[in-house]
Every structure is written in C-alpha cells, then in structure tokens.
Amino acid sequence: xxxxxxxxxxxxxxxxxxxxxxxxxxxxxxxxxxxxxxxxxxxxxxxxxxxxxxxxxxxxxxxxxxxxxxxxxxxxxxxxxxxxxxxxxxxxxxxxxxxxxxxxxxxxxxxxxxxxxxxxxxxxxxxxxxxxxxxxxxxxxxxxxxxxxxxxxxxxxxxxxxxxxxxxxxxxxxxxxxxxxxxxxxxxxxxxxxxxxxxxxx
Amino acid sequence: xxxxxxxxxxxxxxxxxxxxxxxxxxxxxxxxxxxxxxxxxxxxxxxxxxxxxxxxxxxxxxxxxxxxxxxxxxxxxxxxxxxxxxxxxxxxxxxxxxxxxxxxxxxxxxxxxxxxxxxxxxxxxxxxxxxxxxxxxxxxxxxxxxxxxxxxxxxxxxxxxxxxxxxxxxxxxxxxxxxxxxxxxxxxxxxxxxxxxxxxxxxxxxxxxxxxxxxxxxxxxxxxxxxxxxxxxxxxxxxxxxxxxxxxxxxxxxxxxxxxxxxxxxxxxxxxxxxxxxxxxxxxxxxxxxxxxxxxxxxxxxxxxxxxxxxxxxxxxxxxxxxxxxxxxxxxxxxxxxxxxxxxxxxxxx
Numbered sequence: 001x002x003x004x005x006x007x008x009x010x011x012x013x014x015x016x017x018x019x020x021x022x023x024x025x026x027x028x029x030x031x032x033x034x035x036x037x038x039x040x041x042x043x044x045x046x047x048x049x050x051x052x053x054x055x056x057x058x059x060x061x062x063x064x065x066x067x068x069x070x071x072x073x074x075x076x077x078x079x080x081x082x083x084x085x086x087x088x089x090x091x092x093x094x095x096x097x098x099x100x101x102x103x104x105x106x107x108x109x110x111x112x113x114x115x116x117x118x119x120x121x122x123x124x125x126x127x128x129x130x131x132x133x134x135x136x137x138x139x140x141x142x143x144x145x146x147x148x149x150x151x152x153x154x155x156x157x158x159x160x161x162x163x164x165x166x167x168x169x170x171x172x173x174x175x176x177x178x179x180x181x182x183x184x185x186x187x188x189x190x191x192x193x194x195x196x197x198x199x200x201x202x
Numbered sequence: 203x204x205x206x207x208x209x210x211x212x213x214x215x216x217x218x219x220x221x222x223x224x225x226x227x228x229x230x231x232x233x234x235x236x237x238x239x240x241x242x243x244x245x246x247x248x249x250x251x252x253x254x255x256x257x258x259x260x261x262x263x264x265x266x267x268x269x270x271x272x273x274x275x276x277x278x279x280x281x282x283x284x285x286x287x288x289x290x291x292x293x294x295x296x297x298x299x300x301x302x303x304x305x306x307x308x309x310x311x312x313x314x315x316x317x318x319x320x321x322x323x324x325x326x327x328x329x330x331x332x333x334x335x336x337x338x339x340x341x342x343x344x345x346x347x348x349x350x351x352x353x354x355x356x357x358x359x360x361x362x363x364x365x366x367x368x369x370x371x372x373x374x375x376x377x378x379x380x381x382x383x384x385x386x387x388x389x390x391x392x393x394x395x396x397x398x399x400x401x402x403x404x405x406x407x408x409x410x411x412x413x414x415x416x417x418x419x420x421x422x423x424x425x426x427x428x429x430x431x432x433x434x435x436x437x438x439x440x441x442x443x444x445x446x447x448x449x450x451x452x453x454x455x456x457x458x459x460x461x462x463x464x465x466x467x468x469x470x471x472x473x474x475x476x477x478x479x480x481x482x483x484x485x486x487x488x489x490x491x492x493x494x495x496x497x498x499x500x501x502x503x504x505x506x507x508x509x510x511x512x513x514x515x516x517x518x519x520x521x522x523x524x525x526x527x528x529x530x531x532x533x534x535x536x537x538x539x540x541x542x543x544x545x546x547x548x549x550x551x552x
Contacts, residue, residue, distance in 0.1 A: 038242070041238075041241075041242055042238070045238045045241070049238075050231075052236075053236065054231050057231050058232060059232040059233060059234045059235070062236055063236050063240065063241045063244075066241050067248070070241075070245040071245050074245065075249070145228075148225055148226070148229040149229060163226060164226070167219065167222070167223045167226040168226060188211075188215060192214065192218060195219065198225070198226070199218065199221060
C-alpha cells in the first residue's frame with residue numbers, strides 16, 4: 001500500500017503519503033503527540049461537527065461532545081485504536097458518544113449519585129439541550145428546514161445516521177457499515193428504505 | 203438472477219440518492235456553526251496533567267479489536283477536570299478537613315441551593331450536555347466546615363454536612379455554576395464579569411451582588427439570605443421572567459412548588475453566624491433545633507419524650523462541642539441530657 005502511494009501523481013502525493021504514513025500518524029497520536037492530535041482535530045473537526053450536530057441538534061452540545069472525544073484521546077492516547085480509516089473511526093467515536101448522551105447520563109455519575117442522591121433515587125443530571133430554535137435566517141428557509149428535519153426524524157436513529165453518513169459525509173457503504181455496526185447489505189437496505197420515506201415526505 | 207436484481211436495486215438506490223442529496227445536504231441541524239477554535243480551547247483547558255481533583259475521565263471506550271462495529275459501549279463516570287477553577291487547602295480527594303474559619307469569611311455566607319433539577323442548569327448554561335461539564339465536588343461531614351477560594355477570587359464556605367459541586371462548562375462565556383446540598387456561604391467577586399449561579403434543589407439563584415447565603419438542607423424549604431448586593435431567585439415552576447430579586451437585608455424562602463416570598467431580615471447575624479463558628483438558633487422548635495445541632499456537631503441528638511418537641515428555643519452554640527450550652531438549653535426546656543459516645547439523649551426531667 002505504501003509503495004503504491006508513491007506511484008501516484010505528484011498532486012496526490014501529499015494525501016497519498018499521508019495514507020501510506022497513516023500508521024505513523026496514528027502511532028504519534030498513541031504516544032500522546034499533541035501536535036498530531038491537533039492535526040487530527042483540525043482535519044476532522046468539520047466532519048465530526050456535522051455528524052454530532054445531526055444527533056444532538058444543538059451547537060453547544062455537539063461542541064461539547066467533540067471536546068469530550070478529544071479530551072479523551074489526550075487523556076488516553078494509547079486507547080486510540082483505529083483499524084483502517086481514521087476518519088471512519090472518528091465518526092464511530094462520535095456516534096458512540098452521541099448515543100451515550102442521548103440515552104441520558106444517569107449512570108455516568110455514580111460517584112456523584114452517592115453523594116447527591118436522595119434515598120435510592122438516582123440523580124438526573126443535565127439532559128441534552130433543547131434543540132436550537134430558529135436555525136435559519138428567515139421564516140421561509142426555516143419552514144423548509146423544519147420540513148427536512150422532520151422528515152429525517154421520521155426515520156429511525158440508525159437510518160438517520162446512514163442517510164447522514166452517506167449524503168453528508170460521503171462515506172462508502174462499507175464505511176457506513178463500520179460506523180453503525182451493520183452489514184453492508186443492511187446498510188444498503190436501510191438507505192434505500194430511508195430515502196424512499198424521505199422522498200414521500202419531501 | 204440475483205446479480206441483475208442487485209444491479210437494478212443499485213441503480214434505483216443511486217437514483218434515490220441523486221434525488222434527495224440536495225435536500226439532505228441542505229438541512230441545518232444547529233442554529234450556528236460549531237466553532238473549531240472554541241472547541242480546541244476547551245480541549246486544552248481540560249488537559250491538566252496531574253491536577254485532577256478526582257474527577258475520572260472516561261468517555262467512549264472504543265473496542266480494542268478490529269471489529270469496532272460491534273460497539274461495546276462502556277459507560278463510566280465522565281467528566282472533564284476544570285482544575286483551574288478552585289484552589290483548596292489540604293484536602294483528601296473530595297473531602298475537606300475543616301479548621302477554624304478565618305473571621306473575614308463571615309462576610310459572605312451564601313447558602314447555595316443545590317439543584318438537582320439539572321434542567322435548570324441547562325437553561326442557564328445553554329449547553330445541556332452534562333457529560334461535558336467538569337465538576338469539582340467538595341463535601342463536608344457533619345461537624346465540619348470548610349473554606350475554599352475560587353480562581354476568580356470568590357470565597358466559598360461550606361457548612362456542615364454539605365456538598366458543593368462547582369461546574370464549569372466548555373463554553374468560555376458561561377461562568378460558574380455552583381450546586382449545593384447543604385449550606386454554603388459565597389462571597390462572589392466580579393460577578394458582573396461572568397455569570398455566577400447557584401442552584402439548589404431546583405431553585406436557581408443568580409448572583410448579581412456579592413454576599414449571600416443559600417440554605418438548602420432539604421426540599422421542604424430553601425432559604426436565601428442576602429447580606430450585601432443582591433441576587434435573583436428563580437424557582438422551576440416559574441419562568442425566568444418572574445424571578446425574584448432579593449436585596450441586602452432581605453431573605454426569601456422558596457420551595458419547588460410555591461412562589462418565593464421575600465421578607466426583610468431583622469437580624470442578619472443569626473443567619474450568618476455559623477460561618478464565624480457559632481450556630482445561632484432563634485425561636486426554633488426543638489425538633490428542628492436538634493436536627494441542626496446534629497449537623498453542627500456531627501453527633502446525634504435524640505429525644506426520648508416527644509412532649510419535649512413542643513418547646514421552642516433561643517440559643518447559640520460554639521463550633522467545638524461543649525456541654526455548657528447544652529446544659530443551659532436542657533434546663534430551659536425542663537429536660538436532662540445524657541451523653542453517650544456519638545450521641546446526646548434528651549429526656550424529660552422527672
């Protein structure tokens with residue numbers, strides 16, 4: 001794979017050498033190399049931001065989620081273990097974290113629960129933020145956007161993810177499969193069903 | 203057969219994708235763009251090697267093997283350390299040993315009402331994702347008090363049996379939020395520069411001034427007393443438009459289900475004295491008094507005869523346990539006290 005990289009056209013050499021050197025990049029991250037982590041951040045922020053936003057529908061919550069992930073990487077660099085595409089791995093991290101957030105954090109604060117709970121009732125901590133309101137600039141655009149978001153919300157969370165990963169992140173079916181934990185065939189099925197549903201609603 | 207079937211399905215799928223990609227790509231999920239710079243800043247802030255105050259950080263734990271699409275999600279305690287927020291004196295993680303309080307601490311006693319209604323926090327902080335906030339928690343045992351200084355110069359004094367949780371979110375323009383179960387005195391510096399909010403049992407106190415007490419040992423009543431400056435108090439039942447301002451020399455009693463009522467306080471020292479090492483009880487039913495005494499000394503106070511509970515008392519008690527004020531107390535109510543390890547038992551004088 002590495003040797004193939006250097007046969008590529010010079011214009012691609014930067015990218016390709018990175019792919020070939022991806023192993024080295026990952027190794028640097030695993031050693032806690034802050035510059036490498038910063039590079040990772042800069043490179044993937046946009047895509048992770050969008051994916052996180054599609055789950056959480058709030059800029060603050062999505063920012064927090066991404067910050068969480070990178071704080072985790074900095075704190076536990078040796079656990080950063082992408083297999084194959086780093087991008088797909090990062091998206092998978094976002095998805096995991098977003099699902100945790102959406103499921104609520106009751107269990108994440110067991111230590112605080114002990115101190116703060118009344119009786120046996122576990123403390124409910126801050127829920128996910130209310131979705132941003134007034135997302136677009138004018139009423140008309142707002143209405144259209146609402147329609148799209150509503151149509152997306154008619155899909156199951158997994159189907160939504162599949163649609164977003166395919167159409168906004170441009171992933172291959174195999175890559176989507178890795179992120180959402182389905183087989184590639186299932187991804188195709190989900191996608192086609194989801195898009196049919198969307199077509200009806202839009 | 204299956205090949206062609208697949209093929210035509212693929213074509214159809216490609217067609218659907220073409221049709222809908224415009225709409226899906228046009229969707230906007232958030233009201234604003236996410237800020238790369240801000241997010242990285244908060245990542246850096248949360249990374250302080252060795253300064254962890256006992257907050258464990260663990261978020262997503264990705265699967266170690268190649269098949270990470272099997273997604274074992276291990277939830278653990280997540281939190282990000284925001285260590286710069288507080289300095290403290292000789293503490294074992296999370297628990298203070300109290301010493302005597304410096305006198306000046308008496309200026310500001312804020313009893314923070316710790317709110318477990320986290321949705322209040324989310325309304326205030328506008329972030330809503332608790333997992334991403336950094337908490338630092340301090341706890342005193344009954345009989346203990348403690349003081350800490352915050353990085354912005356604010357002073358916080360915890361009463362006995364109190365838990366204070368300081369929150370800071372990743373957004374740099376959201377200030378300090380304190381959640382309290384128990385009684386805390388705050389002396390807030392520069393409150394105008396960044397928001398300082400105290401939350402207790404669902405009741406929010408927004409700090410507009412400098413010195414106030416929030417007292418919230420249980421749900422039945424939250425009491426906020428202002429000595430200097432002013433605060434705005436909001437209960438969850440009401441919108442923020444109807445928060446109540448409490449000025450210096452005033453107090454408010456609030457519950458989760460009733461509107462807060464503001465009243466003047468004739469003698470502030472009764473509310474603030476505890477921070478100076480003196481528990482002052484004024485015209486208090488004995489039952490309530492004994493609950494407070496138990497907390498104050500970390501010893502259990504019990505009664506044998508329920509008739510005693512009808513008495514009301516006016517008394518003050520020093521921070522170090524002494525039988526003298528107790529003897530005075532029991533004599534006034536016609537009782538006697540029996541001292542056993544860890545407890546004081548009151549019974550009717552024969």
